[in-house]
Amino acid sequence: MPPSDAPIPRFPQPLALGLRVAPLLPMSLSLTVYARRIAQSHPGLFKRLGEYDSTPFVLDPTDLPIVIELQPNKGRPSVRVVRGAGQGEARIAGPLAALLGLVHGAYDGDALFFSRDLVIEGDTSAALALRNAVDDAELDLSEEIARLTGPFAAPIKQLMAIAERRTGVSLSRPEEVDLW
Amino acid sequence: MVMEIVCPAGTPAALRAAVKAGAHTVYCGFNDETNARNFPGLNFNREEMREGIAFAKSHGAKVLVAINTFPRAGGEEMWHRAVADAEACGAHAVILADLGLLAYTAKTHPGLRRHLSVQAAAANADMINFYGTEFGVKRVVLPRVLSVPEIAAINKETEVETEVFVFGGLCVMAEGRCSLSSYATGRSPNMNGVCSPASHVEYEDNGGVLDARLGGYTIHRVGKGESAPYPTLCKGCFSAGEKTGHLFEDPVSLNAEALLPELQKAGVTALKIEGRQRSRSYVAEVVRNFRAAVDALDAGRPLPTGMLARLSEGQATTTGAYKKTWR
Numbered sequence: 287m288p289p290s291d292a293p294i295p296r297f298p299q300p301l302a303l304g305l306r307v308a309p310l311l312p313m314s315l316s317l318t319v320y321a322r323r324i325a326q327s328h329p330g331l332f333k334r335l336g337e338y339d340s341t342p343f344v345l346d347p348t349d350l351p352i353v354i355e356l357q358p359n360k361g362r363p364s365v366r367v368v369r370g371a372g373q374g375e376a377r378i379a380g381p382l383a384a385l386l387g388l389v390h391g392a393y394d395g396d397a398l399f400f401s402r403d404l405v406i407e408g409d410t411s412a413a414l415a416l417r418n419a420v421d422d423a424e425l426d427l428s429e430e431i432a433r434l435t436g437p438f439a440a441p442i443k444q445l446m447a448i449a450e451r452r453t454g455v456s457l458s459r460p461e462e463v464d465l466w
Numbered sequence: 467m468v469m470e471i472v473c474p475a476g477t478p479a480a481l482r483a484a485v486k487a488g489a490h491t492v493y494c495g496f497n498d499e500t501n502a503r504n505f506p507g508l509n510f511n512r513e514e515m516r517e518g519i520a521f522a523k524s525h526g527a528k529v530l531v532a533i534n535t536f537p538r539a540g541g542e543e544m545w546h547r548a549v550a551d552a553e554a555c556g557a558h559a560v561i562l563a564d565l566g567l568l569a570y571t572a573k574t575h576p577g578l579r580r581h582l583s584v585q586a587a588a589a590n591a592d593m594i595n596f597y598g599t600e601f602g603v604k605r606v607v608l609p610r611v612l613s614v615p616e617i618a619a620i621n622k623e624t625e626v627e628t629e630v631f632v633f634g635g636l637c638v639m640a641e642g643r644c645s646l647s648s649y650a651t652g653r654s655p656n657m658n659g660v661c662s663p664a665s666h667v668e669y670e671d672n673g674g675v676l677d678a679r680l681g682g683y684t685i686h687r688v689g690k691g692e693s694a695p696y697p698t699l700c701k702g703c704f705s706a707g708e709k710t711g712h713l714f715e716d717p718v719s720l721n722a723e724a725l726l727p728e729l730q731k732a733g734v735t736a737l738k739i740e741g742r743q744r745s746r747s748y749v750a751e752v753v754r755n756f757r758a759a760v761d762a763l764d765a766g767r768p769l770p771t772g773m774l775a776r777l778s779e780g781q782a783t784t785t786g787a788y789k790k791t792w793r
């Protein structure tokens with residue numbers, strides 16, 4: 287887990303430039319598979335969205351030249367990666383590391399919002415519902431990727447752990463210890 | 467006696483995080499209007515409540531269920547069911563505000579411990595003793611408008627335990643009596659469990675200048691680099707007469723960590739942390755700090771200081787009414 291008062295790391299520029307030309311369709315398809323996998327293993331996440339379980343969201347990693355359109359579809363989510371502003375009723379924008387850190391509980395959403403590392407636009411209520419639902423789901427994105435890769439799970443997790451240490455970006459859910 | 471840390475949980479994950487971080491007690495509510503923090507994506511269904519309470523108990527912690535809105539005429543059934551379900555789920559106590567609901571609970575669930583919510587705005591010993599005598603209330607959550615000497619005076623005259631807010635969002639009036647939010651949004655804490663609800667909030671960023679609106683009214687405008695405000699009505703920036711500014715209260719949040727020794731001397735039993743809308747990461751961090759502080763106080767060690775400012779609204783804190791230095 288990155289120290290929560292360290293500056294939020296930014297995605298390396300050369301890699302971000304690569305995304306300007308990368309084909310988006312395969313990314314959209316694999317992220318949809320990934321999101322459906324998460325929906326299966328965490329059904330509570332989409333239930334918690336309540337009246338917003340069909341609201342289209344835009345997740346905007348501001349250090350990347352792409353945005354992610356997420357349609358929760360009552361628990362059968364689909365994802366589209368697009369260039370430009372994207373379309374949706376609620377937009378959550380911030381550096382990729384901040385968005386990933388939120389998912390893993392490494393950062394507090396309100397604190398990121400007060401410091402303006404995170405920007406919410408459109409339907410604020412829907413954006414908060416998504417944030418709260420994700421916070422409750424205690425997701426571990428590395429674990430979910432590893433599960434999808436079958437026999438490669440162990441080396442993938444090791445690679446993610448190395449990347450997490452090198453970049454300071456939260457790629458997995460930190461271990462919780464009982465203090466009392 | 468170590469002062470009890472009473473910590474918020476908006477979700478089951480936050481409840482577990484709070485307990486693991488050392489909260490003695492966690493408070494939470496059902497996902498409906500019976501709860502004064504009825505926010506999207508938050509709160510507990512019955513099953514989650516039962517599991518959460520079992521988890522807390524297995525770690526030696528207690529759970530309080532807040533049923534602290536005022537029942538609608540003709541709709542009391544929902545509140546009655548919430549009380550019965552809280553008891554069935556194994557809650558240590560229920561936190562209530564409405565006189566009728568207190569009377570109902572004392573009569574039909576006499577074995578269920580009753581706390582008085584801050585929403586009831588009980589701010590003097592006579593009123594608190596009335597709730598204690600008539601409805602068997604064992605603890606009162608004091609409104610955030612009292613100074614430390616006033617709290618000490620109350621404790622001298624009552625056997626009812628007192629719980630005071632020490633950290634988090636600051637409600638500058640007696641919350642149970644404030645209807646400001648309903649003027650801009652039609653919804654208020656007392657009737658709907660929300661103050662300045664997110665469903666009426668809009669942000670607009672124009673080249674770094676951020677406007678925060680509530681119910682269509684611009685409550686705040688901040689420049690580039692300034693921290694973002696949540697448009698809570700009482701913390702808005704207004705023009706009135708000759709003055710423009712935060713006429714009620716600055717957008718700061720409460721941090722009474724430095725006052726813990728004084729609060730202990732004033733006879734306070736429990737320290738309440740605000741923030742059922744905050745994440746599990748926040749909850750764990752605040753609890754860890756306050757637990758360390760009360761343990762240090764109990765062992766006669768100096769208090770750790772300067773914690774937690776980063777987590778606060780406006781990234782600035784105040785000791786609020788406890789020191790009575792504000793407008």
Ligand code: SF4
Nearest residue numbers: 637638639644661700
């Ligand atoms: S408007 Fe301010 S004073 Fe009134 S209930 Fe809301 S937070 Fe409290």
